[in-house]
Amino acid sequence: MARRQINYFFNSPVAQQVREEGRVEGREEERARMLVAILEWRGIEVPAVVREMVDMADMDILDCWAERAVSATCLDDVMHSVPRRAQP
Template sequence: MAIQYFRRHPLAEQVRAEGRIQERQEMTLRVLEWRGIPVPDSVRERVLACEDLGRLEVWAQRAVHATDAVELFACE
């Protein structure tokens, strides 16, 4: 019973959301690094500061095709 309560608790949801955000931030940067694209500190800081999952999803998708790390932020 306590476990089910915790799953529904707002704190548990916040922890899960923070985990998803951190995973997406790291994945976006990793994709660039795997592709051999240099990631300047300014790009790294901006990605790690972002807490909007939707925006991070867009950046992760752009990282797959980008030729420069700054392209993550195109049209913004």
């Protein structure tokens, strides 16, 4: 009797792609959370509209904002020249 190979979904290329997309999304969510936390730790209020922008931003934008947030004294120090794709 010939052995039949079982191809489980979790081993399929589609499943691997979905997992990787989830990992990237998770990293972006954590980076966004950390950016807001840094601003709040520095005593900078983060309004809802800015939180929406942060939630929509990609990793490159979040990295840029996080770098600015470390030394920011106000929200404008971080959010000036916001790339269009991050605007709600």
